[in-house]
Amino acid sequence: MDLFIKLSQFLLSLSLLIILHELGHFIPAKLFKTRVEKFYLFFDVKYSLIKKKIGETEYGIGWLPLGGYVKISGMIDESMDKEQMALPPQPWEFRSKPAYQRLIIMLGGVTVNFILAFIIYIGMAFTYGDTYIANADLKDGLLIENPVMLKAGFKTGDKILAADGTKIVKFDNDINMKIILAKEVLIERNGIEQTIKMPNDFVDQLSKFEKGLLLDFRMPFVIGAISDETANAELKPKDVVLTLNGQTAKYFDQAKIILENNKGKTIVATVLRNQKEEQVHVAINKEGKLGVQLGALGLSSLEKMGYYKVSTQEFSFLESIPVGIEKGKNQLVGYGKQLKMIFSPSTGAYKQVGGFKAIFDIFPSNWSWEVFWSITALLSIMLGVMNLLPIPALDGGHVMFLLYEIISGKKPSDKFLENAQMVGFVLLITLLLFANGNDIYKAIIGK
Known part of the structure; x- marks a missing residue:
């Protein structure tokens, strides 16, 4: 059941991001009267799970969940349709449109990704507010x-x-x-x-x-289940240890040190029980332990006991807008820093690059809409940034060549673009194998 919940969240988030990203290309293409031959969620290598042609566009779901795509007429993309490109340009084709229109079409996907992330963060601020210490x-x-x-x-x-x-x-x-x-x-x-x-x-x-x-x-020492009742019969579940051997043990990390220094001894402890302080005798074994399992207290209980003050801030819809934008900006800057570390070999961050399993593992085994939307917003930013990398076969590669065309007034030849697309495709496959290879390696060594 836990696996099903994780998988459901993973596929829902991935599908949502892919469909909206491709819509970002599809809508401006249609607005500029550019023919879109296919709109697919996942890749339809050899065959499709579902497909239906409406007008000039075939809509479908492929069997290979590695992304999705829109096939735009007259565009050199992953389909490598050389036969179409060998024919004279047609008015409805991508290559016949002005450079600025082609640029808008290519930037549409990442634009939607960034807008989606900011909308999610605004919605989360409005719905959940901000709880923090x-x-x-x-x-x-x-x-x-x-x-x-x-x-x-x-x-x-x-x-x-x-x-x-x-x-x-x-x-x-x-x-x-x-x-x-x-x-x-x-x-x-x-x-x-x-x-x-x-x-x-x-x-x-x-x-x-x-x-x-x-x-x-730092958490208090709360008694959970008592495994060694004969030695520590005076302790009871939910007791909160305050002192040990006359020394303050406000936090468990302090208690551990005191217990370690009193191995094999019986000492006096002060505990908080039913909101009253009581003194009890406790026996410490040779390992410096009491033979109990740790209990836990929620933040509300810790707040009542004076450990922490929990602050909750709620926002109106208008107040949520700058809060969400600030959150999105911070996540975008943070991801940019992560990429910089990944491309700096001395940091070793490239070893932590993960593939689909790493993304799958981010999702919790219990369903939480708050966590789901938080992860989806972050993945949307990641997808947008990654697609902007100036690598042929990615949106950023197409944008790079279009900017060159706009600035220089010279359009790269179709042959050059085909070769660049092939190089980019090989590069992407290499990166995909590296990322998912990292996942497999970590699974084998257990990290």
Whole structure:
């Protein structure tokens, strides 16, 4: 069932993005009276799952879910229709249209991708608002246990103040990516500000460890199930440990250190039980543990106990517009930085490039519209940026040649465009094999 939910979200998101991207080409082509021969979701190599011709256009669904396409008459594209291109140009063909019209047709897909992402972020701001913990309210800093973060110089209790000079105002889902992309991070430790220079190969180092958050909230020591009841009969599920052996244990990371220093001893602990403090005796085994499973508290409970202050901001429709635009802009800039890292071999970020499995794994195993739309918006930005790369066979390649034509007044020959398209196609296949090969490699080595 979990696999079905993930697959459903993956296919729905992918289909939505492909159809809207291709509509971005289709609509201006029709407006400029350019014939569109095919409009396909997925590729119809050899045969189609569904197809129907309406007017001059065949609409269909292919069997190979690697994308989609519109076949525009008189355009050198992935179909490599040399027979059509050998005939005299016709008024309804792409090649017969003015350069500015061809440019608008080619930019239509990525334009829709970017507009879609911004619309989704505006809609999410209006529908869900913004729930967060203000960075200023994290009085005791953050939990940092990731070995790569520790090696870089971070410690539990650090307050993250800024990344590359940009102040961190909220602790939200974006903070991990801000740290990954940063060249330097400003922190506060024991009341003193200091700057940590991030390793150039930080992403590569992260890839060698299990996935997880770089930093997280410091959580209290909540007793869950008790596996060693004979040794710790005085403990009860839902107890919140406050002190151990007279030492403050406000957070679990503090409790671990105290337990480690008292292996094999029986000590006195103060716990919060039913909103009252009680003292109990606890036995610590030779491994420095109490023989209990950790419990968990939601943010609302933590807020009532004074650990964190949760802020919720709701927006009217008009207020949602600048909020959504700002979110989209930040995601666009962030993805641009990721691409820059990928194309810089010294960072090792290229090793983390993934294919369809990597995209599939982003989706959760439980259905959440908020998460679905958030992922779809990000993928829409990624699709738009990737299609703008100046690689023949991508929209960006066509745009590059059209801009050359507009500026120089000279149109590249059909033969040149055919050869460029073939080179671009080979390049794309290579990139596709590399990305999906990375997925397979990670699956084999278990990372």
